[in-house]
Amino acid sequence: MIAIGIIGYGTVGSGVYEVIQTNRESIAKRAGEEITVKRICDLRDFPGDPAEALLTKDFKELAEDPEIRIIVETMGGVQPAYDYVKMALEHGKSVCTSNKELVARHGSELLAIAKERSLNFLFEASVGGGIPIIRPLNQALTADEIVEIKGILNGTTNYILTKMTREGAEYEEVLREAQEKGYAERNPEADVEGHDACRKIAILTSLAYGSQVDYEDIHTEGITQITKTDIAYAKAMDAAIKLLGSSKRQGKIYAQVAPVLVRSDHPLYGVNDVFNAIFVKGNVLGEVMFYGRGAGKLPTASAVVSDVIDAVKHKNTNIMTLWSSKKLELGCFEDSASRFFVRVPESERKQAQKLFQADGFQEIKAEGITGEYAFLTGVLTEREYAKKAEELSVLNRIRAAF
Amino acid sequence: MIAIGIIGYGTVGSGVYEVIQTNRESIAKRAGEEITVKRICDLRDFPGDPAEALLTKDFKELAEDPEIRIIVETMGGVQPAYDYVKMALEHGKSVCTSNKELVARHGSELLAIAKERSLNFLFEASVGGGIPIIRPLNQALTADEIVEIKGILNGTTNYILTKMTREGAEYEEVLREAQEKGYAERNPEADVEGHDACRKIAILTSLAYGSQVDYEDIHTEGITQITKTDIAYAKAMDAAIKLLGSSKRQGKIYAQVAPVLVRSDHPLYGVNDVFNAIFVKGNVLGEVMFYGRGAGKLPTASAVVSDVIDAVKHKNTNIMTLWSSKKLELGCFEDSASRFFVRVPESERKQAQKLFQADGFQEIKAEGITGEYAFLTGVLTEREYAKKAEELSVLNRIRAAF
Numbered sequence: 001m002i003a004i005g006i007i008g009y010g011t012v013g014s015g016v017y018e019v020i021q022t023n024r025e026s027i028a029k030r031a032g033e034e035i036t037v038k039r040i041c042d043l044r045d046f047p048g049d050p051a052e053a054l055l056t057k058d059f060k061e062l063a064e065d066p067e068i069r070i071i072v073e074t075m076g077g078v079q080p081a082y083d084y085v086k087m088a089l090e091h092g093k094s095v096c097t098s099n100k101e102l103v104a105r106h107g108s109e110l111l112a113i114a115k116e117r118s119l120n121f122l123f124e125a126s127v128g129g130g131i132p133i134i135r136p137l138n139q140a141l142t143a144d145e146i147v148e149i150k151g152i153l154n155g156t157t158n159y160i161l162t163k164m165t166r167e168g169a170e171y172e173e174v175l176r177e178a179q180e181k182g183y184a185e186r187n188p189e190a191d192v193e194g195h196d197a198c199r200k201i202a203i204l205t206s207l208a209y210g211s212q213v214d215y216e217d218i219h220t221e222g223i224t225q226i227t228k229t230d231i232a233y234a235k236a237m238d239a240a241i242k243l244l245g246s247s248k249r250q251g252k253i254y255a256q257v258a259p260v261l262v263r264s265d266h267p268l269y270g271v272n273d274v275f276n277a278i279f280v281k282g283n284v285l286g287e288v289m290f291y292g293r294g295a296g297k298l299p300t301a302s303a304v305v306s307d308v309i310d311a312v313k314h315k316n317t318n319i320m321t322l323w324s325s326k327k328l329e330l331g332c333f334e335d336s337a338s339r340f341f342v343r344v345p346e347s348e349r350k351q352a353q354k355l356f357q358a359d360g361f362q363e364i365k366a367e368g369i370t371g372e373y374a375f376l377t378g379v380l381t382e383r384e385y386a387k388k389a390e391e392l393s394v395l396n397r398i399r400a401a402f
Numbered sequence: 403m404i405a406i407g408i409i410g411y412g413t414v415g416s417g418v419y420e421v422i423q424t425n426r427e428s429i430a431k432r433a434g435e436e437i438t439v440k441r442i443c444d445l446r447d448f449p450g451d452p453a454e455a456l457l458t459k460d461f462k463e464l465a466e467d468p469e470i471r472i473i474v475e476t477m478g479g480v481q482p483a484y485d486y487v488k489m490a491l492e493h494g495k496s497v498c499t500s501n502k503e504l505v506a507r508h509g510s511e512l513l514a515i516a517k518e519r520s521l522n523f524l525f526e527a528s529v530g531g532g533i534p535i536i537r538p539l540n541q542a543l544t545a546d547e548i549v550e551i552k553g554i555l556n557g558t559t560n561y562i563l564t565k566m567t568r569e570g571a572e573y574e575e576v577l578r579e580a581q582e583k584g585y586a587e588r589n590p591e592a593d594v595e596g597h598d599a600c601r602k603i604a605i606l607t608s609l610a611y612g613s614q615v616d617y618e619d620i621h622t623e624g625i626t627q628i629t630k631t632d633i634a635y636a637k638a639m640d641a642a643i644k645l646l647g648s649s650k651r652q653g654k655i656y657a658q659v660a661p662v663l664v665r666s667d668h669p670l671y672g673v674n675d676v677f678n679a680i681f682v683k684g685n686v687l688g689e690v691m692f693y694g695r696g697a698g699k700l701p702t703a704s705a706v707v708s709d710v711i712d713a714v715k716h717k718n719t720n721i722m723t724l725w726s727s728k729k730l731e732l733g734c735f736e737d738s739a740s741r742f743f744v745r746v747p748e749s750e751r752k753q754a755q756k757l758f759q760a761d762g763f764q765e766i767k768a769e770g771i772t773g774e775y776a777f778l779t780g781v782l783t784e785r786e787y788a789k790k791a792e793e794l795s796v797l798n799r800i801r802a803a804f
Binding site: 018019022023026027029030031032124130131132135136139140141142143144145210267269270271275282283284285286287288289290291292293296298299301302303304305306308309310313320322 | 420421424425428429431432433434526532533534537538541542543544545546547612669671672673677684685686687688689690691692693694695698700701703704705706707708710711712715722724
């Protein structure tokens, strides 16, 4: 039998407790021994909770308990999670976390501490909720050099964009509804401005290339500028607008988070509602995609518990994870290239044509939309696009993945 | 440096050699040491091949070479692959194989031999080509009890069905074209009759439940009975026909391979052409799906090489794989239940309505099709359906996943 402790008894933490209770038997089979939650640390009280007797407000009771071999960290946020996780590792305990902020900021350091002590620092749940993506990147796609990662990494924004597409509704309206249903936070900034997706693509890119990607260096746009007019044009192009976190190797590695037009023949096109998916391209493997629930109590807890099982199976053995603290030098965002879908006032039609006429230029018409002129450019760098766009009153522009 | 040997220098075997040459550096980083192909066994000659100097016709030269620590088996077929793999394990070498027949028939035995000797028997490439699915099932979805697996496991049949759907063409016509393009074998039976998918779902089901599933026990239907009329009805139902290998826990485990109607809101619906995808449902995780190239030289070789890397990382340590030789008792096929889409001659309309009228019964009409009557039944067991269908001259019937 192996005892574990949980810090943070919120949605995911209580999910971890529940999953371990529910699947006790099959988990014991997979881990090779029974796993039991010995202690849970949270500053709040949970009167009447089935785990009430295990609760403490003092993390030391977990950290200093020699019987507890693994700590699950599901508090979220960088502090005090970082201090607690470090303390746990220093006390000889492996750590399994769902905390993307912590992993994005301190992943390489915490991995190094774990390695030094033949422990494990595991974080499958930090990206894509229940979808196995960290372990596949780290342990399955090892024969490949990764050339591209493109992911729908945030369920809230995907839900909003899907709703806008299905109902032809405006952003504000759908956001309000999502908030009422609990799919979006009262303060939705982290989701809708792309910050959440940004941390996740930073983690995936760091793992794919084995070096530290600082999320502050990733150009990030959210979905707040997307209108129902944009969606109507997307449909006219047989495409959908998805908030993608992506990184691509073209000489250097270029990373970004932005709404992107995805055509119906791309596997990400059909990923709707709160689902997430991560599309990975390897130089020999070609394309693979991982799809599932990117959030939610039990799916996320399932991923955390799969890490706990791995930690049990690798007692005293560090699972190799390539993620050095050496900073990966990202390519300059202004040099990254794509096609752009652009809308300008009807009065600027001629001017737009003159500026952008080139290979790949294409007029786009959508039923019922008048008074403006829309088109797809050929492939341009951000710099080239921005320079031309300066001469127009652009209503909106969205990058296209085709 | 670690030396490996390859038996079977066909498409996949030569792909393995190519992948190891191409990604030498990144592979060494992931494995922790350089991997080099020392010897290749094949009865054929390959004059002028880059690996010509490594070739031998005598497997003993690999098996008895103490420097060779890992054998890649990419011959296909049960014999002599089985003898060679056993010999390799008995000589203290781990084995990585892409051979689904071998794994489906002898997986549990070969795993046991490997375990006993602290070696590894790995077979990521045996299902889903380049898609990581064996390792995720075995190592990632460990917190869950698997309740359902549903996969598009054969690229040839998916290509044919996709073509029939897109072009409204008949089966024979598309098969001929696929054969000309090399997407289907001259003798296509193993693919089109579902045998290939059957071996693969047997492997996945064995792994999901930890016990041996004999593929002969799985009810298997192919796609040869599917007509363009069926496809037209599928479209009218906003569905597509996919050859699915599936297993489901409903009390007992029920497994089958058959063409199934999948609606457009299901993630398998958009999996087209030669792509494969495996949809897995866990009791806490919910739904995840793994998508990618189910065949092809380099994707399959990529999966084999990822196994080789794992074998290098686990020298002298057996990676736990639950798959005992104890036979998993499958539920009786006649007891498995689903809805059925049924076509009968127009003259039997009244009779059909009388027989099948119940909850869920639904008439289906498709443009331009006359002289027949089509409908969806409610949920029926195979036995119930068969009994009613006896009283009709059924033109075709396809199970529905909705």
